Amino acid sequence: MSRRRIWTLVRREVRATFRDPFTVSILIAVPIVALLAFSFVISSEVHGLRLAVLDGDRSPESRRLVADIGSTGWFVPEPVGTRVEIERALQAGTLRVALVVPADFSRRLREGLAPPEVQLLYDGAEPVLAGNAEGALRGIVAASGGRLVRAPATPGGIRVATGVLFNPRLDGTPFMVAGTFGFVLSFLTTLITAVAIVGERLAGTFDQLQVTPATSLEILLGKLLPLGAIFAVDVVLMMLVAGMLFGVWPAGSALLFIAVSAFYVLVSLSLGLIFSATSATAAEAVEKTVLFSIPLVQMSGFAFPVRNMPMPVQWIAELFPATHYIRVSRGIYLRGEGPIDLFPELVALAIFGFVLLLLARRTLEARA
Amino acid sequence: MTAWVRRRLSNVLAVAYREGLVLRHDKGFLASVLVQPVSMLLLFGFALSYTPANVPWAVLDRSDTPASRRLIEDVRTTGYFLPPRPVYGYAQGRALLERGDALALLVIPRDFRRDVEAGRPEVQLLVDGSDPVTAARILGYVGQVAAHFDVRRTDGTDRVARTATIDPQVRFWFNATLRDRDFFMAIMAGMLLTNLCLSITALNIVGERESGTFEQTLSLPVSSLEIVLGKLLPLVGVSYALLTVAVLGAGLVFGIWPRGSWIALGIATLPFVLASMGVGVFVSSLARTTAQAVFISVFFILPSFVLSGVMFPYELMPPAIRALGFVFPLRWYQIALRRIIARGAGIEDVLGPCLALLVIFGVLLLGIRWRLKPRLA
Numbered sequence: 001m002s003r004r005r006i007w008t009l010v011r012r013e014v015r016a017t018f019r020d021p022f023t024v025s026i027l028i029a030v031p032i033v034a035l036l037a038f039s040f041v042i043s044s045e046v047h048g049l050r051l052a053v054l055d056g057d058r059s060p061e062s063r064r065l066v067a068d069i070g071s072t073g074w075f076v077p078e079p080v081g082t083r084v085e086i087e088r089a090l091q092a093g094t095l096r097v098a099l100v101v102p103a104d105f106s107r108r109l110r111e112g113l114a115p116p117e118v119q120l121l122y123d124g125a126e127p128v129l130a131g132n133a134e135g136a137l138r139g140i141v142a143a144s145g146g147r148l149v150r151a152p153a154t155p156g157g158i159r160v161a162t163g164v165l166f167n168p169r170l171d172g173t174p175f176m177v178a179g180t181f182g183f184v185l186s187f188l189t190t191l192i193t194a195v196a197i198v199g200e201r202l203a204g205t206f207d208q209l210q211v212t213p214a215t216s217l218e219i220l221l222g223k224l225l226p227l228g229a230i231f232a233v234d235v236v237l238m239m240l241v242a243g244m245l246f247g248v249w250p251a252g253s254a255l256l257f258i259a260v261s262a263f264y265v266l267v268s269l270s271l272g273l274i275f276s277a278t279s280a281t282a283a284e285a286v287e288k289t290v291l292f293s294i295p296l297v298q299m300s301g302f303a304f305p306v307r308n309m310p311m312p313v314q315w316i317a318e319l320f321p322a323t324h325y326i327r328v329s330r331g332i333y334l335r336g337e338g339p340i341d342l343f344p345e346l347v348a349l350a351i352f353g354f355v356l357l358l359l360a361r362r363t364l365e366a367r368a
Numbered sequence: 369m370t371a372w373v374r375r376r377l378s379n380v381l382a383v384a385y386r387e388g389l390v391l392r393h394d395k396g397f398l399a400s401v402l403v404q405p406v407s408m409l410l411l412f413g414f415a416l417s418y419t420p421a422n423v424p425w426a427v428l429d430r431s432d433t434p435a436s437r438r439l440i441e442d443v444r445t446t447g448y449f450l451p452p453r454p455v456y457g458y459a460q461g462r463a464l465l466e467r468g469d470a471l472a473l474l475v476i477p478r479d480f481r482r483d484v485e486a487g488r489p490e491v492q493l494l495v496d497g498s499d500p501v502t503a504a505r506i507l508g509y510v511g512q513v514a515a516h517f518d519v520r521r522t523d524g525t526d527r528v529a530r531t532a533t534i535d536p537q538v539r540f541w542f543n544a545t546l547r548d549r550d551f552f553m554a555i556m557a558g559m560l561l562t563n564l565c566l567s568i569t570a571l572n573i574v575g576e577r578e579s580g581t582f583e584q585t586l587s588l589p590v591s592s593l594e595i596v597l598g599k600l601l602p603l604v605g606v607s608y609a610l611l612t613v614a615v616l617g618a619g620l621v622f623g624i625w626p627r628g629s630w631i632a633l634g635i636a637t638l639p640f641v642l643a644s645m646g647v648g649v650f651v652s653s654l655a656r657t658t659a660q661a662v663f664i665s666v667f668f669i670l671p672s673f674v675l676s677g678v679m680f681p682y683e684l685m686p687p688a689i690r691a692l693g694f695v696f697p698l699r700w701y702q703i704a705l706r707r708i709i710a711r712g713a714g715i716e717d718v719l720g721p722c723l724a725l726l727v728i729f730g731v732l733l734l735g736i737r738w739r740l741k742p743r744l745a
Binding site: 171308310 | 400403407411414415416417418419420421422423439462465466467468488489490491492493494495496497498499500501502503504505507508510511514515517534535536537538539540541542543544546547548550551554567656657658659660662663666667670671673674675679680681683684685686689692703706707710711712713717
């Protein structure tokens with residue numbers, strides 16, 4: 001292995017990458033756009049959701065209940081006249097939540113015998129939305145009911161004092177920011193290498209490389225090191241954007257995060273190399289990459305927690321390097337975990353890296 | 369006039385025939401048409417869900433009484449949790465949370481039993497908030513168990529356990545148990561068709577340009593718009609086949625059949641397919657190489673999955689992001705699909721989304737016409 005030859009190859013790769021304005025703009029735009037777009041899509045609450053109110057009682061008490069619900073800003077109450085209106089709007093998909101206050105609401109409240117009933121209707125066709133709305137509304141109704149009753153009821157059940165660690169407001173942004181690193185570093189890297197190498201093969205420059213004295217390992221490093229460095233810059237760029245725009249900084253060591261990310265970039269770059277080396281055309285390489293990255297988004301825990309899957313599917317998910325990287329990224333970003341806590345994941349990543357780098361080198365040799 | 373229309377039509381059909389021949393021999397195309405519906409059906413039907421499962425949790429039971437053990441058992445039998453891990457100190461439990469080995473820590477105080485007898489029992493629940501959706505659900509599940517915990521069963525007195533001063537009767541329409549599977553099955557056709565229409569059309573024209581066959585077609589007595597329409601026609605057929613597969617798959621495998629009108633489903637699909645293919649052709653006309661076309665289409669498909677509302681409800685997104693999602697055809701189609709499949713709507717309820725899709729298609733056609741002027745230099 002000659003350091004001079006690798007250096008030459010690295011310089012060649014850097015020049016080739018920066019000569020193409022399209023690639024350069026992709027390298028800058030995609031990470032930032034992904035951060036901006038993905039960071040806000042998950043939420044555990046509701047905000048300004050329209051709430052149809054059918055008030056059959058029209059008493060001060062029922063108006064008080066509706067006012068309490070409106071005052072949180074989570075729901076915007078809107079009076080409706082009939083039940084049919086609610087049913088029609090739910091059916092047409094223009095309404096998500098409705099509250100029906102029966103005519104005997106204030107009477108039962110005053111008599112204090114049986115607790116008054118109210119009906120809460122949700123559009124179950126959007127389960128996440130309905131679940132969030134239910135959690136919020138149940139709390140408001142209980143609190144409002146407590147204020148409406150004059151004689152405090154006998155307390156029942158168990159009171160739960162809750163505390164939330166790491167993210168007290170249950171904000172979705174840090175979770176998605178940490179996941180977006182996994183998305184960008186898995187997907188963009190693989191795609192860029194796959195396309196670049198097939199392009200070189202079509203142009204014939206790849207065969208030229210192989211007749212130079214450079215060994216397959218040197219060619220491999222000459223490809224991986226510069227692209228790895230470029231993506232390491234991307235990581236820092238994303239960290240700065242997330243930090244300065246959304247105020248999301250890693251809770252743990254930023255250096256550890258950059259180091260793991262740089263290593264992970266090498267893993268996905270090798271994957272891209274393997275895809276391209278085993279494909280005859282650019283279209284085929286891209287097909288492989290895209291087919292591989294669909295489960296990547298869906299099974300790596302980026303959007304759906306791996307824990308929620310049935311056991312056999314969880315084993316498959318463990319076979320994606322992205323699953324482990326996203327776990328590391330969330331561990332460092334959200335919980336401030338250190339290398340000792342993350343040890344099993346780091347070992348898994350190291351094994352993936354070793355195997356994939358070896359495979360990438362093998363595929364390069366096989367073509368020579 | 370009729371002769372003019374007939375000539376136009378025969379031109380389009382001729383190009384469509386040629387295109388059908390090409391597609392039939394494209395192995396990658398056939399594979400993706402056959403493999404994708406099956407893998408999506410399996411993934412979204414069996415594997416992916418927002419509903420917490422196998423949640424690891426720890427219990428610090430300082431009272432260790434029948435009442436406290438019953439509470440733990442009640443939480444466990446909700447079905448969302450793994451068997452709890454007993455811890456013997458607060459620090460130990462917190463360390464589990466910090467390492468991510470437990471998502472929740474339930475602390476039952478030493479005088480829990482006395483508090484039960486006094487009628488004001490209280491426990492503490494610490495939750496890992498890093499995954500906010502899961503955390504909120506865990507708080508909800510444990511809160512419900514605790515609120516309905518019947519203290520009478522342990523102390524023998526007949527104290528009335530009234531949990532709430534208002535008794536909310538909760539009903540979830542269309543999907544009583546809030547199963548995520550129904551949420552995904554309703555829009556499966558949308559995801560499949562986006563993948564198909566965009567990726568095929570985006571690669572197609574650039575590919576022909578690279579190999580020079582596009583310029584050859586231009587030498588024929590057909591206009592560039594006729595070529596584009598002819599190219600799209602066979603794909604419309606494939607799209608309807610995929611729609612049928614998606615709907616039948618969800619119905620036969622999971623018993624989730626469309627509640628609304630099948631005719632409305634068929635009608636609403638056409639403008640969506642046209643708009644998606646329009647995006648593909650436009651991408652293709654923007655890109656100079658196949659690689660560029662791939663990048664642009666992939667980075668259109670992925671955000672459209674995330675922002676359109678097929679994976680996450682768009683009403684939960686902040687206003688700017690929500691508005692951005694309206695440029696994706698998939699946003700409108702998923703609105704229509706959920707109305708027809710999940711809520712049983714008829715054609716009159718999806719006219720709005722259909723109109724929006726036609727507008728998107730029209731704008732794209734103008735763009736394509738402008739970009740696809742013969743470039744023979």
